[in-house]
Amino acid sequence: MTSQKAPTMKDVAREAGVALGTVSKVINGIPVSERNRLKVEQAIQTLNYEVNTYARGLKTQKSNLVALIIPNTTNPFFASFADHIEASLYKKGLRLLLCCADGIPQKEIDYLNMAANNKVDGIIALTYSDIGKYIPPSLPIVVFDRFFENRVIPRVASDNFSGGCLAIEKLLEFGCRHPIYIRFHSVFPGESDKRKDGYLYACEKYGLEPDFIDEVDCDDRLRIMKEFLEKHKRPDGSLTFDGVFSHTDYHGYMFYRLLLSEGYRVPEDVQIIGFDGIRKFGNDDDDLFISSICQPVELLAEKCVEILTAADGTPAPCLTLLPAQYRYGGTTRDGKR
Amino acid sequence: MTSQKAPTMKDVAREAGVALGTVSKVINGIPVSERNRLKVEQAIQTLNYEVNTYARGLKTQKSNLVALIIPNTTNPFFASFADHIEASLYKKGLRLLLCCADGIPQKEIDYLNMAANNKVDGIIALTYSDIGKYIPPSLPIVVFDRFFENRVIPRVASDNFSGGCLAIEKLLEFGCRHPIYIRFHSVFPGESDKRKDGYLYACEKYGLEPDFIDEVDCDDRLRIMKEFLEKHKRPDGSLTFDGVFSHTDYHGYMFYRLLLSEGYRVPEDVQIIGFDGIRKFGNDDDDLFISSICQPVELLAEKCVEILTAADGTPAPCLTLLPAQYRYGGTTRDGKR
DNA sequence: CTGTTAGCGCTTTCAC
DNA sequence: GTGAAAGCGCTAACAG
Numbered sequence: 001m002t003s004q005k006a007p008t009m010k011d012v013a014r015e016a017g018v019a020l021g022t023v024s025k026v027i028n029g030i031p032v033s034e035r036n037r038l039k040v041e042q043a044i045q046t047l048n049y050e051v052n053t054y055a056r057g058l059k060t061q062k063s064n065l066v067a068l069i070i071p072n073t074t075n076p077f078f079a080s081f082a083d084h085i086e087a088s089l090y091k092k093g094l095r096l097l098l099c100c101a102d103g104i105p106q107k108e109i110d111y112l113n114m115a116a117n118n119k120v121d122g123i124i125a126l127t128y129s130d131i132g133k134y135i136p137p138s139l140p141i142v143v144f145d146r147f148f149e150n151r152v153i154p155r156v157a158s159d160n161f162s163g164g165c166l167a168i169e170k171l172l173e174f175g176c177r178h179p180i181y182i183r184f185h186s187v188f189p190g191e192s193d194k195r196k197d198g199y200l201y202a203c204e205k206y207g208l209e210p211d212f213i214d215e216v217d218c219d220d221r222l223r224i225m226k227e228f229l230e231k232h233k234r235p236d237g238s239l240t241f242d243g244v245f246s247h248t249d250y251h252g253y254m255f256y257r258l259l260l261s262e263g264y265r266v267p268e269d270v271q272i273i274g275f276d277g278i279r280k281f282g283n284d285d286d287d288l289f290i291s292s293i294c295q296p297v298e299l300l301a302e303k304c305v306e307i308l309t310a311a312d313g314t315p316a317p318c319l320t321l322l323p324a325q326y327r328y329g330g331t332t333r334d335g336k337r
Numbered sequence: 338m339t340s341q342k343a344p345t346m347k348d349v350a351r352e353a354g355v356a357l358g359t360v361s362k363v364i365n366g367i368p369v370s371e372r373n374r375l376k377v378e379q380a381i382q383t384l385n386y387e388v389n390t391y392a393r394g395l396k397t398q399k400s401n402l403v404a405l406i407i408p409n410t411t412n413p414f415f416a417s418f419a420d421h422i423e424a425s426l427y428k429k430g431l432r433l434l435l436c437c438a439d440g441i442p443q444k445e446i447d448y449l450n451m452a453a454n455n456k457v458d459g460i461i462a463l464t465y466s467d468i469g470k471y472i473p474p475s476l477p478i479v480v481f482d483r484f485f486e487n488r489v490i491p492r493v494a495s496d497n498f499s500g501g502c503l504a505i506e507k508l509l510e511f512g513c514r515h516p517i518y519i520r521f522h523s524v525f526p527g528e529s530d531k532r533k534d535g536y537l538y539a540c541e542k543y544g545l546e547p548d549f550i551d552e553v554d555c556d557d558r559l560r561i562m563k564e565f566l567e568k569h570k571r572p573d574g575s576l577t578f579d580g581v582f583s584h585t586d587y588h589g590y591m592f593y594r595l596l597l598s599e600g601y602r603v604p605e606d607v608q609i610i611g612f613d614g615i616r617k618f619g620n621d622d623d624d625l626f627i628s629s630i631c632q633p634v635e636l637l638a639e640k641c642v643e644i645l646t647a648a649d650g651t652p653a654p655c656l657t658l659l660p661a662q663y664r665y666g667g668t669t670r671d672g673k674r
Numbered sequence: 675c676t677g678t679t680a681g682c683g684c685t686t687t688c689a690c
Numbered sequence: 691g692t693g694a695a696a697g698c699g700c701t702a703a704c705a706g
Contacts, residue, residue, distance in 0.1 A: 006455065008683055019693040024685060033691065050454040054394035055683035058698050063391070065434075072420050074619025079416040083409050086437045090444065095451070097402075098435040100423045107427065114432070117343050117387035250618050280617065280626070281587050282411025289617070345699055356677040361701060370675065392699030395682050 007047040016043035027051060066308065067097040067115045069108060069125040075250075076278035077297070078126065081144070083282075084301030085124060092309055094121070105129045115139060122308045128186045142304045142316075145190040154316040156304050157191035160275075163293040163324035164198020165205075167245040167273045170291075170326050172206060174333040176243030176271055180232075181212035182255060183247035184221055191321075195247055195275055211241065221251065225258050242270055246290075249274035253289045256331060267291075272331040275324070288329030296322050344384040353380035364388060394455075403645065404434040404452045406445060406462040412587075413615035414634070415463065418481070420619075421638030422461060429646055431458070442466045452476060459645045465523045479641045479653075482527040491653040493641050494528035497612075500630040500661035501535020502542075504582040504610045507628075507663050509543060511670040513580030513608055517569075518549035519592060520584035521558055528658075532584055532612055548578065558588065562595050579607055583627075586611035590626045593668055604628075609668040612661070625666030633659050 009027075013020045016039040025032050026040040043049070057063045068085050070078045086096045097120055099111040108131045115123050116136030123141040125131075132148030135141060145157045171179045181199045185192075196214065203210045213228050215221075232240045246252030252274030259266055266272060277294025280287040288294075299322050307316050328334055346364075350357045353376040362369045363377040380386070394400045405422050407415045423433045434457055436448040445468045452460050453473030460478040462468075469485035472478060482494045508516045518536045522529075533551065540547045550565050552558075569577045583589030589611030596603055603609060614631025617624040625631075636659050644653050665671055 010683075020684085021686080021693060021695095022691090025692090028685080031691080036692085050450070052395070052683055053454060053456045054391045054398075054400065055698090056685075057391035058389070058395050058683080058700085059685045061391075061698085068435075072619070073410050073416045073423075074413070074420050074616070076411070076413070076416075076618065079410045079413075079619075082435070083411050083437055086410070086435055087439075090437075095456075096435045098405075098419070098423055098433045100420055100427075102424075113385075113387055117389065119390050119432075253617075279411075280590070281413065282409070282416075347699080357700085358677060358679090358702085359675090362676090365701080368675080373676080389699050392682090393701075395684085395699080396701045398682085 006052065007049045008052070009049070011047055012040065012043045012049050015047055016040045062121055063119065064093060065095050065097050065120045066122045066124060066305075067099050067111060067120045069099045069101055069111055069123060069127055071103055071126070071128060072100045073098070076280075076282060077249075077276050077295070080278065080282060080297045081126060081301055084298045085305065088302045088305035092305065094305075094309070101127060101129070103129060105131065109134045112136065124304050124308060128188055128190075130188060140308055142308045144300065144304060145192055147189060147191070152318060154307050154318060154320070155191065156300055156307065156320045156322070158295040158300065158324045159321040160192050160194040160324070161198040161201070163275060163295075164195035164245070165202045166198075166324070166326055167195075167275065167293050168199060168202035168206070168208070170273060170332070170334075171243035171245065171271055174267075174271055178211070178241045179208065179243030179245055180241045181210070181214070181245050181247070182225075182251055183212065183214045184217040184224075184251055185214070185247065187216055192247070192275075199245055221254065222258070225255055229258065229262065239264065239270060244270060244272045246272065246274045249276045249278045249289050249292050252292075252331075256290055266331050267333045267335075271333055273326070274329075277324075277327060288327060291329040291332040291334075292327055293324045294327045295324050343389070344386045345389065346386075348384055349377065349380045349386050352384055353377045398455065399458050400456060401430060402432050402434050402457040403459045403461060403642075404436050404448060404457045406436045406438055406448055406460060406464055408440055408463070408465060409437045410435070413617075413619065414586075414613050414632070417615065417619060417634045418463060418638055421635045422642065425639045425642035429642065431642075431646070438464060438466070440466060442468065446471050449473065461641050461645060465525055465527075467525060477645055479645045481637065481641060482529055484526060484528070489655060491644050491655060491657070492528065493637055493644065493657045493659070495632040495637065495661045496658040497529050497531040497661070498535040498538070500612060500632075501532035501582070502539045503535075503661070503663055504532075504612065504630050505536060505539035505543070505545075507610060507669065508580040508582065508608055511604075511608055515548070515578040516545065516580030516582055517578045518547070518551070518582050518584070519562075519588055520549065520551045521554040521561075521588055522551070522584065524553060529584070529612075536582055558591065559595070562592055566595065566599065576601065576607060581607060581609045583609065583611045586613045586615045586626050586629050589629075589668075593627055603668050604670045604672070608670055610663070611666075614661075614664060625664060628666040628669040628671075629664055630661045631664045632661050 009023050012023045018036050022036055023040050026037050066089055073079045073082055089096050101108040112134045126144040142154050168179055200210055252272050256272050259270055264270055272290050274290045274292040277292045303320055346360050350360045355373050359373055360377050363374050403426055410416045410419055426433050438445040449471045463481040479491050505516055537547055589609050593603055593609050596607055601607055609627050611627045611629040614629045640657055
């Protein structure tokens with residue numbers, strides 16, 4: 001892995017017949033006499049010169065690199081988030097260092113250490129392990145969804161509370177009488193917890209009796225869902241609920257498949273609304289897994305980048321909430337389209 | 338975006354009471370007295386020291402960064418590939434610069450220029466535009482699937498020919514008599530073209546009449562599929578084919594949905610096998626979209642990294658083909674499970 | 675082995 | 691304006 005010797009600034013200076021510093025000024029847009037600027041630009045052309053990133057980084061301590069720490073890219077939500085982060089950074093001339101932490105705390109810490117040591121200019125983190133205390137104290141960072149106690153860190157998230165509320169309102173609008181809520185959550189608190197708060201609030205507001213699965217995430221999800229289902233079957237086999245708001249599309253889709261396999265019809269017997277708005281192949285508008293409260297992934301990503309790259313003086317907002325929107329995905333009774 | 342001053346090698350030397358060079362030796366694994374090594378390691382611990390990448394890069398012209406150029410991360414296959422590339426690089430102490438080219442040639446060229454510009458030690462490219470002539474002449478590179486004419490570049494791919502063949506053999510094994518083939522392909526040639534060759538070869542071998550959709554990829558896929566379907570309906574509504582080998586899971590899944598919407602049963606009336614082995618949520622073993630010839634993504638990624646990072650002397654293989662495997666995903670008659 | 679030192683290519687003073 | 695020169699933190703070559 002060796003790279004060929006590239007021309008240096010010195011070569012350009014010699015070629016142009018000016019001093020080293022003058023070349024540097026031209027490159028960095030610092031005023032220089034018209035005559036010299038042209039000579040330098042000419043020399044740069046001739047030699048096909050490009051700035052050496054390491055030398056510049058060594059001097060300026062800037063790399064134009066931003067680390068994105070996410071669990072993985074295989075989960076469609078993370079994948080989409082990463083994709084939009086990349087696009088936003090690219091627009092600003094920044095590059096993306098992808099760090100998939102896989103939920104391995106050591107790997108997260110490794111990446112954080114690396115980030116702290118002059119390798120990146122900032123961090124965008126979407127993580128579900130407890131790395132708060134490893135976050136370098138003075139590196140710009142924006143976190144998605146999570147909250148760390150040791151330091152005031154700008155957070156970006158969807159308006160999960162309103163989203164949770166909206167899910168129930170939509171289910172009611174489409175004729176549900178008894179919506180339940182399903183969640184398998186991380187042990188670490190985050191903004192997405194408010195989806196449940198939204199559900200509970202909506203229950204209160206519309207006089208519904210709350211009923212839900214709310215367990216720590218585990219390998220036993222399917223068994224837990226099945227048990228829940230059994231407990232909610234009437235003697236005639238019909239269900240005591242007719243709507244499901246799932247904390248994520250993923251689990252909502254699991255529940256959807258379970259219902260189908262037990263002979264229930266969706267959306268006729270039970271309507272389902274998930275959360276996230278993930279798409280099967282990531283591109284079309286018509287390939288939601290289930291009807292969903294869709295996170296505005298593109299806007300969320302842009303907002304993260306915007307806050308991270310805001311001028312040093314600008315105070316970053318502690319929390320930025322963006323609205324999530326309902327979209328039809330086949331498991332609700334507003335079909336047609 | 339300012340970073341706090343990190344401890345330097347000088348600080349470590351002072352803390353450990355040894356010379357700068359000694360610290361450098363310890364870090365680079367060059368023999369040093371046991372006593373000094375311990376002192377230095379201790380000091381590194383205490384100061385939480387990490388090597389400054391720019392300084393090292395300036396000296397060595399290495400960055401431990403590898404650029405991955407892919408169209409996006411939202412397509413599940415690319416996402417999975419990126420995920421495994423990241424993991425493989427991480428194991429070798431390398432970091433991943435993610436470049437999503439979105440099929441925008443200018444963006445690909447930008448990234449290639451950057452890569453050439455001392456920023457990365459190597460490139461792994463999975464791309465469908467014609468960037469052959471922009472590839473920096475002396476930077477290590479490995480391409481997935483594609484072939485560029487201007488330069489001998491190591492290629493890694495699945496054994497698409499055998500995979501195509503296998504798809505037909507499986508369909509026959511499960512009782513198909515008339516398997517067709519569906520493809521919407523890029524205008525650029527690549528290894529995956531051999532899936533069709535495999536199909537044609539299998540037809541020849543097993544005495545089948547080839548029949549297929551083979552179009553340049555476009556927005557009109559659904560219309561083309563519908564027309565094809567119409568042409569293959571017998572007067573009684575039954576179909577003249579009973580098996581589908583789709584060039585990708587994506588299009589296979591599209592065709593699957595089309596068949597269902599037209600009232601055909603899968604796998605009873607028509608069996609479908611795709612190619613890629615992409616998973617709905619990227620993690621479980623049971624969430625293929627359709628039965629598929631699965632690319633060994635993890636191995637492919639590892640192989641790319643292995644070839645890219647092979648010692649300078651080692652001649653890289655021009656082409657490395659890894660076997661793809663059939664896996665049940667609900668659209669074939671080997672169900673149960 | 676160990677310590678000293680000369681740069682890697684660039685930015686950024688600082689005199690001129 | 692301009693050019694000379696001092697490092698940024700590290701590696702590697704060298705003398706001890």
